[in-house]
Amino acid sequence: MKQLTQNLRTGETALQEVPAPLVRKGCVLIRIHKSLISSGTERMLVKFSQANLLEKARQQPEKVKLAVSKIKSDGLVPAIRTIYNKLDQLIPLGYSNVGTIIAIGEGIQDLKVGDRVISNGPHAEIVCVSRNLVAKVPDHVPDEDAVFTVIASVALQGIRLLSPAIGETVVVTGLGLTGLLTAEILRLNGCRVIGIDPDEQKRAIASKDIITLNPDMTDAEKFVAELTNGMGADGVIITASSRSDSIISQAAHISRKRGKIVLIGVTGLHLNRADFYEKELTFQVSCSYGPGRNDHNYEQKGIDYPLPFARWTENRNFQAILELLSSGSLNVRPLISEIIPLADFKRAYKNISSSKSVAIILDYPKVVSNRSVTRFSDKILAGRKGVTGIIGAGNFTRTTMLPLLKGTELKYIASTDGFSAAELARRYNIPFATSDFQEILNDKEIDLVMITTQHQQHAAMVLESLLAGKHVFVEKPLAIFQAELDEITNVWQKLEPGPVSLTVGYNRRFSPHARKMKLLLKDSLMNVVITVNAGFIPAESWVHDRARGGGRIIGEACHFVDFFIFITGSRIEAVCMNSAGNACETADNASMLLKCENGSTGVINYFSNGNNAYAKERIEVYSLGRTLILDNFRTLTGYGFSPFTKLKTQQDKGHKQQFGRLLEMVKNGGAPLIPFEEIIHTSRVTFAALESLKTFSWVKI
Structure with missing residues (x-):
C-alpha cells in the first residue's frame, strides 16, 4: 500500500510503498477514501524539515541543550550519530480521514466490517486505528464533509475550554483551516465572532456573519473596544502559528477584565505579567481533540472516561462534529480549496504554502494492496548461513543495531505498523519489510530472529521463535513476569540440544572494558559498586507500566545485574532492595544489595533523580588492595594493577562485539554467548529485588 512520509533531514515529502498493517486487538482496519491535509500543522512540519541544521537548532533550543549534555556524557561522535539518526527518520503525515472498515480487531463490539468511519490515522491507503479514535459517519454525510471531523474537533475542544456563553464576543486570531472552523462553531454557539488575520483571502x-479585520491595517485593541462598548472581548482563541510573542500580547490587550485566552495554535509564550495581572486573565493551552489525548489507557486500551465525570472526550467530540455536519448546521464546503488524487500529492504540498489554500483533500484509489510484506531489494540469501530477521523497528534497532549489522545477511524487518520497518528496509537494503512477524518465523531460510519490540512482547515472541526452530536474540528484558520466565524455562528444557540458542542483549559484558576487568580481577573476591545515572522518564511513559515495560528495574537494571554476575563469576545468593520515595514495582530510584555464592558483594544504585550532565554509568570494583574504576564505558582506570593503569576508548558498551560473536556462533556453531542458566538467573534476581522492596527484607534467589 501507499503512505505519505516526511523526511525531517532532507525535507522530502514522498509517497512510499509500505506493508499494510494488520488489525490489532481493540482496533479496526480502515481502507481510506479521503484524507484532509492540515494546512497549518503540515505546513509547519514541512517547513521545519526543509530548514538547514542551524535553523532547526534555532527552532528547538531545548533540543540543543539535550545535545550538549549528551556530548558531555557520551562523547562527540555518539552524540552526533544520535542527532543525525533522529533527523534522518521518516515520519507519517496526516491525522484526519474517512474510510470503510475492512477488518475488526478483538474486543470491538459496536462496529462492523463495511461501516464508514472517520479516524485520526495518517495519509495512508489502509490504517489501523484504536476504537476510541474512530467514529461512525451518518449515512447522509458525504466523505467530503466527514473528512473534516478530526480537525474540527481540535477547534471544538478549544471552544469547550473557553466555555463561551450565548451573546459573548470571542476573537479568533488566525483564520487558517482550524481558525475558520473555530469561528464557524462559535457562531453556531450564539457568539459574536471577530476573526483576525492579515490574509485578505482567508x-x-x-x-458573512463573522466580523473580520486585518491587524496590519487596523488597531485590533481599539476595534474590539469600540465593538464591545469599551469592555473588550470575553474570550480569545489563538489558532495562528507564529514564534512571535506579539500574538499573545495582543490577545491580552483586547480581552476584557477576567477574560479567557485559549491557545490552539503555536505562538511565542513570553508573557508580560502586567498584561495578565491587571485584568486577571485566564490562559490555557488546548490539547488536540480533547480529554483522552495521549492517554494510553484511553487511546490504546480503549478505556473510556465515565460520561458523568468527563462529558466530552476525544471520541465524543468527534461525534458532536458529525452531528453538526449531519444536521447541516456546520457547512465546511466553502473551506475546500482542492480535491487532489493521492498520486498527485506533490501538487497538494506545493499548494499548502499558498494563501489561497485552506483545506486540500486527498482522494484515494478504490483498489489498494493489502499485502503485509513489501520487497525492497533483490538481494539473494538462499544457501547462506546466519540469515536474520528482525522483529521491531524502534529506536534501538534504528540507532544501534542496524548500523552494526551492515553487510550481514539481513532478510526481514518487521514492525506492527509496517511503516517503520519499510523505512529501515529501504535505508539498509533489507529485502523484505513486513507488518506480520509470522512471515519471519515461517521462512525456512531464517536462522536467527532478533527481537527488539516493547518489553511485554518479548517472552511470547521468544517462545514462538524457539518453537519455530530459530536461534533467538532478544533485547533485554527476557520477560517481565515470573510466569513468562517459567514458561521459557519449561520450553527450553524440552528442546533438543544444539539446533537453537537464546541470547539476551546483555551487551556490557562484551565491552572491551568488561573483558579487561575480568582479565585483571580473575576469580578474586570483590566488592562492586555500580551507579547508574539513568535519567528521569515521565511517569506516564510505557516503561513505567508494569504490564508493558515492566518498570525500569526489570527493564533496564537487569543489564547491571548481568554485568555484576559476569565480573564476579558467581551466582547471586540473595538480594535486598530499597527505594527512595514510593516503594512500588516501578520504582526507579533504588539501591540493590547483592550477596554472591562465592562471598563477593555488590550494590547497584539505579537512580533517575541525578543531573544528566553527569556520566550515566560508573562502576567501581575493590579487591585485594586494588581498585578499578570504569567511567561510562569510556575510561577504565586501575589502581594496584601494575603495569596496567588505564584503558581509554570511545564509548563502547559491547554491542558490536556481542552481535559479531552471535552471528559467528549462529553460522559456525559453538557455545552460547551467555549460558542459559545465567540468563534466567538475571531475570530472577530482578524479580526477587521487587519482592524485597515489598517485604522490606532480604530475598533468597
Whole structure:
C-alpha cells in the first residue's frame, strides 16, 4: 500500500510503498477514501524539515541543550550519530480521514466490517486505528464533509475550554483551516465572532456573519473596544502559528477584565505579567481533540472516561462534529480549496504554502494492496548461513543495531505498523519489510530472529521463535513476569540440544572494558559498586507500566545485574532492595544489595533523580588492595594493577562485539554467548529485588 512520509533531514515529502498493517486487538482496519491535509500543522512540519541544521537548532533550543549534555556524557561522535539518526527518520503525515472498515480487531463490539468511519490515522491507503479514535459517519454525510471531523474537533475542544456563553464576543486570531472552523462553531454557539488575520483571502472565506479585520491595517485593541462598548472581548482563541510573542500580547490587550485566552495554535509564550495581572486573565493551552489525548489507557486500551465525570472526550467530540455536519448546521464546503488524487500529492504540498489554500483533500484509489510484506531489494540469501530477521523497528534497532549489522545477511524487518520497518528496509537494503512477524518465523531460510519490540512482547515472541526452530536474540528484558520466565524455562528444557540458542542483549559484558576487568580481577573476591545515572522518564511513559515495560528495574537494571554476575563469576545468593520515595514495582530510584555464592558483594544504585550532565554509568570494583574504576564505558582506570593503569576508548558498551560473536556462533556453531542458566538467573534476581522492596527484607534467589 501507499503512505505519505516526511523526511525531517532532507525535507522530502514522498509517497512510499509500505506493508499494510494488520488489525490489532481493540482496533479496526480502515481502507481510506479521503484524507484532509492540515494546512497549518503540515505546513509547519514541512517547513521545519526543509530548514538547514542551524535553523532547526534555532527552532528547538531545548533540543540543543539535550545535545550538549549528551556530548558531555557520551562523547562527540555518539552524540552526533544520535542527532543525525533522529533527523534522518521518516515520519507519517496526516491525522484526519474517512474510510470503510475492512477488518475488526478483538474486543470491538459496536462496529462492523463495511461501516464508514472517520479516524485520526495518517495519509495512508489502509490504517489501523484504536476504537476510541474512530467514529461512525451518518449515512447522509458525504466523505467530503466527514473528512473534516478530526480537525474540527481540535477547534471544538478549544471552544469547550473557553466555555463561551450565548451573546459573548470571542476573537479568533488566525483564520487558517482550524481558525475558520473555530469561528464557524462559535457562531453556531450564539457568539459574536471577530476573526483576525492579515490574509485578505482567508478573511474573505469566513462566513458573512463573522466580523473580520486585518491587524496590519487596523488597531485590533481599539476595534474590539469600540465593538464591545469599551469592555473588550470575553474570550480569545489563538489558532495562528507564529514564534512571535506579539500574538499573545495582543490577545491580552483586547480581552476584557477576567477574560479567557485559549491557545490552539503555536505562538511565542513570553508573557508580560502586567498584561495578565491587571485584568486577571485566564490562559490555557488546548490539547488536540480533547480529554483522552495521549492517554494510553484511553487511546490504546480503549478505556473510556465515565460520561458523568468527563462529558466530552476525544471520541465524543468527534461525534458532536458529525452531528453538526449531519444536521447541516456546520457547512465546511466553502473551506475546500482542492480535491487532489493521492498520486498527485506533490501538487497538494506545493499548494499548502499558498494563501489561497485552506483545506486540500486527498482522494484515494478504490483498489489498494493489502499485502503485509513489501520487497525492497533483490538481494539473494538462499544457501547462506546466519540469515536474520528482525522483529521491531524502534529506536534501538534504528540507532544501534542496524548500523552494526551492515553487510550481514539481513532478510526481514518487521514492525506492527509496517511503516517503520519499510523505512529501515529501504535505508539498509533489507529485502523484505513486513507488518506480520509470522512471515519471519515461517521462512525456512531464517536462522536467527532478533527481537527488539516493547518489553511485554518479548517472552511470547521468544517462545514462538524457539518453537519455530530459530536461534533467538532478544533485547533485554527476557520477560517481565515470573510466569513468562517459567514458561521459557519449561520450553527450553524440552528442546533438543544444539539446533537453537537464546541470547539476551546483555551487551556490557562484551565491552572491551568488561573483558579487561575480568582479565585483571580473575576469580578474586570483590566488592562492586555500580551507579547508574539513568535519567528521569515521565511517569506516564510505557516503561513505567508494569504490564508493558515492566518498570525500569526489570527493564533496564537487569543489564547491571548481568554485568555484576559476569565480573564476579558467581551466582547471586540473595538480594535486598530499597527505594527512595514510593516503594512500588516501578520504582526507579533504588539501591540493590547483592550477596554472591562465592562471598563477593555488590550494590547497584539505579537512580533517575541525578543531573544528566553527569556520566550515566560508573562502576567501581575493590579487591585485594586494588581498585578499578570504569567511567561510562569510556575510561577504565586501575589502581594496584601494575603495569596496567588505564584503558581509554570511545564509548563502547559491547554491542558490536556481542552481535559479531552471535552471528559467528549462529553460522559456525559453538557455545552460547551467555549460558542459559545465567540468563534466567538475571531475570530472577530482578524479580526477587521487587519482592524485597515489598517485604522490606532480604530475598533468597
